[in-house]
Amino acid sequence: MGKTTISTLNRMKVEGNKIAVITSYDASFTQQIEQAEMDVILVGDSLGMVVQGHESTLPVTVADMVYHTANVTRVSEQCMVIADMPFMSHGTPRQALDTAGRLMKEGGAHMVKIEGGRPQIETVRHLTDRAVPVCGHLGLMPQSINQLGAYRVQGRDEHAAERILTDAVALQEAGAQLLVLECVPALLAEEVTRAVDMPTIGIGAGVETDGQVLVLYDMLGITSDSTPTFVRNFLADTDSVSSALAAYVKAVKDRSVPAPEHTFT
Ligand code: KIV
Numbered sequence: 003m004g005k006t007t008i009s010t011l012n013r014m015k016v017e018g019n020k021i022a023v024i025t026s027y028d029a030s031f032t033q034q035i036e037q038a039e040m041d042v043i044l045v046g047d048s049l050g051m052v053v054q055g056h057e058s059t060l061p062v063t064v065a066d067m068v069y070h071t072a073n074v075t076r077v078s079e080q081c082m083v084i085a086d087m088p089f090m091s092h093g094t095p096r097q098a099l100d101t102a103g104r105l106m107k108e109g110g111a112h113m114v115k116i117e118g119g120r121p122q123i124e125t126v127r128h129l130t131d132r133a134v135p136v137c138g139h140l141g142l143m144p145q146s147i148n149q150l151g152a153y154r155v156q157g158r159d160e161h162a163a164e165r166i167l168t169d170a171v172a173l174q175e176a177g178a179q180l181l182v183l184e185c186v187p188a189l190l191a192e193e194v195t196r197a198v199d200m201p202t203i204g205i206g207a208g209v210e211t212d213g214q215v216l217v218l219y220d221m222l223g224i225t226s227d228s229t230p231t232f233v234r235n236f237l238a239d240t241d242s243v244s245s246a247l248a249a250y251v252k253a254v255k256d257r258s259v260p261a262p263e264h265t266f267t
Contacts, residue, residue: 006082015201021213022254027070029077038247045071047086052219062088071109085111089145095128102134117143119169123176130177138173142185155266157186170194183207206232208265214254232264
């Protein structure tokens, strides 16, 4: 297996081969993830909640993201590594370029992820014009929790669904090469996936996205207070972290996750 690149992911979309993505924040889990033949690792700002114990992702700093991304890239060999741009680290295109530069040069990330649609278009274009690969993130955007009031499904009414669809197309036009869709109805995720050429990665977004991502600690069942309803506990059916990761990769590839009970309508 060669190293996963954006060309690999584009080919997988065209050929209908599902993309397996998981979050990681340190070297030891990353080695296990690599052995499971995962395609992509996301160093998510979810680390603010599952590693640092905060109530949201908002307190995560650029220095935190650089530190954890470097922990991952130091040992990863085959996986493509995406790093989250944390809250308030990309308020202007100039600030975004500084942040992305640190995540790539010091952290070793291959791509950065930015939450948001239309308000981020100028920033996404600024980055992609300067050789920074960008992954968009639409639907439930945890950095907006104080505007949303709760972590809940997005895009259920016609106007909100249309907005997600047009934002996805606008992100692609601005140069984004990958898109995370979080907590949206399965039919909407399918529609977005068909509307864009870039691969889509779903989390709580049904089985028709081009790939799936889960927060590592959620799928190992060690975040019991806050595990989202769309997550299957893969450690419950196996006897080791490595078997749970292998079962997750297999389930993504054979489309058995997310199951109907883990899907929003
Ligand atoms: O921060 C994160 O882990 C994420 C995933 C939930 C997609 O953005």
